[in-house]
Amino acid sequence: MSGLLCGLLLRRAGWAVDIYERVDSELSGRGAGIVAQYELIERLRGLGLATDELGVHITTRKILDAQGRLTHEIECPQVLTAWERVYRLLRDAFPPDRYHRGRGLAKFTQDANKALAHFSDGEIVEADLLVGADGIRSTVRQQCLPDVTPRYAGYCAWRALIAESTFPPDVHRELFAFMTFGLPPGEQFLGYPVAGPDNDLRPMHRRYNVVWYRPADEMTKLRWLLTDERGATHAISIPPPMIRREAIAEMRADAERLVAPQFRQVVRLIEEPILQPIYDLESPRMAFGRVAVVGDAAFVARPHVAAGVSKAADDAAALAEALQKEVDVEIALKRFEAARLAQNHRIIERARHLGAYLQASRTQEEQARAGRHSTDAAVIAETAVLDFLYV
Ligand SMILES: Cc1cc2nc3c(=O)[nH]c(=O)nc-3n(C[C@H](O)[C@H](O)[C@H](O)COP(=O)(O)OP(=O)(O)OC[C@H]3O[C@@H](n4cnc5c(N)ncnc54)[C@H](O)[C@@H]3O)c2cc1C
Structure with missing residues (x-):
């Protein structure tokens, strides 16, 4: 993206x-x-892309306690979409002959006049500017900042998408049109509607997105969760079909004990859950001569701020603006970096604060943050909103 x-x-x-x-x-x-944050929608509109059917519009957030009773409700209009929907819009707008698939960057070199991209197939491409938009395991960042690596946050998310048509009518009525939270001690369960396959927004063709954040100690529980049926331990993440049956059975059994009856019914509908360990990544720099890093290559925030794609769009806009105002690429990249570093650090820090109470272990400072951001009122008002960027 x-x-x-x-x-x-x-x-x-x-x-x-x-x-x-x-x-x-x-x-x-x-x-x-x-x-789909307001900021992202504005950027897409600025590119002339149609955003009227971007996703499912919701107006209300709720919290249910373990007995299924409503404890909080607030108005918070938002558009909830699927990754494919935004990706497709962008991909279709970019000339296909300039988008080269199956081309992995192995390394880059540069001098005062040009950057050279060295691909794993041996080809070398010359350019005025090289942008590393290559995600959390960025080849470009690893070359520029070898010491900057993703840091495990101390918890994982179980995620799933469930077909709307499979919902029992009573659960559908209570959950489907809302963003709904469940807050077992030290955990967070979250569900909301998104588009169906092929961006289908018709009622009964949409899907329900479930995310359940649960603490997992890095050396014990996370290792166990990332170890597949054959005993192999995976690094960083595990493909869904390889997650061991015991781990899924444990998650399902815990749902029966810990979350609202409405959510228990939702968990029973999950076919193949995804396990996503949560990481923080923060870079001290984004510009390196004629080379820049953007998006997840430079900064990865925990999902609670829901800033991944809008942060990527803001990086891209700042880069384009700097290069429009300044012909010297190296100076322009320095200006781009100056425009983005502080805001990206703020996003990462905010996400870390919101997620502190989900961690398997905490420092004293994190303990204080956990207290501030784990109340029902804080979770329902602070999750997935970017207001903090403007105060
Ligand atoms: C396939 C895919 C599905 C996703 N689905 C979701 C989702 O459902 N929900 C959500 O919240 N977020 C999702 N994300 C993450 C979300 O897109 C990002 O947080 C956000 O868009 C900003 O990330 P990015 O574009 O900077 O990096 P990424 O999204 O990680 O994209 C980086 C891209 O660079 C490519 N790449 C990596 N190394 C090299 C290399 N050496 N040479 C060439 N190419 C390279 C990768 O294949 C990838 O396509 C997804 C990302 C991907 C790639």
């Missing part, structure tokens, strides 16, 4: 852009919904 956003915005600013994507096949969503 960062690559496409940069590509589209830089083309608008008069640059000739080529995008190189390592994956050979067409990308597809990792089965999760995203909140």
Whole structure:
């Protein structure tokens, strides 16, 4: 997404852009919904893209206690969409002949006049500017900042998408049109509607996105969760079909004990859950001569602020603006970095504060944050809103 956003915005600013994507096949969503923040919608509109059918519109958030009783309710209008929907919009707007699939960057070199992208197939491409929009395991960032690595946050998310048509009518009535939270001690359960397959927004064709954040100590529980049926332990994440049956059975049994009866019925509908360990990543720099890093390559926030894609769009817009105002690429990149570093650090820090109470272990400072951000009133008002950026 960062690559496409940069590509589209830089083309608008008069640059000739080529995008190189390592994956050979067409990308597809990792089965999760995203909140289409107002800021992202504005950026998409600015690119002339149609945003009227971007996702499911909701107006209300709720909290249910373990007995299924409503404890809080607030108005919070938002658009909830699926990764594929936004990706498709961007991908279709970018010239296909300049989007090169199956081309992995191995390393780059640069001098005062050019950057050289060295691909794993041996080809070298010369450019005025190289943008590393290559995600959390960025090759570009690892070359520029080898000490900056993702840090495990101390908890994981179980995620799933469930077909709307499978919901029992009473659960559908109570949950489907809302963003609804459950707050077992030290945990967070969250559900909301998103588009169905092929961005279908028709009633009964949509899906319900479930996320359940649960603490998991890195050395014991996380290792167990990332160890598959054959005993192999995976690094960072585990493919859904390889998650061991005991781990899924434990999650299902815990749901029967810990969450509202309405959520228990939802968990019973999950076919193949996804397990996502949560990480923080923060870079001290984003500009390196004629090379820049953007989006998740530079900063990864925990999901509670729902800023991943809008932060990527803001990086791309700042990059295009800096390059429009300044012809010297290195100076422009320094200005881009100055425009984005502080805000990206704020987003990461805010997400860390909101997630502190979910961690398996906490420092004293994190303990204080956990107290502030774990109350029902705080969770319902602070999750997935970007207001904090403007105060
Ligand atoms: C396939 C996919 C599905 C996703 N689904 C969801 C979702 O459902 N919900 C959600 O909230 N977020 C999802 N995300 C994450 C979300 O897109 C990001 O948080 C946000 O868009 C900003 O990330 P990014 O574009 O900077 O990095 P990423 O989204 O990680 O994209 C980086 C891209 O760079 C490519 N790449 C990596 N290394 C190289 C290399 N050396 N050479 C060339 N290419 C390389 C990767 O294949 C990838 O396509 C998904 C990401 C991907 C890639």
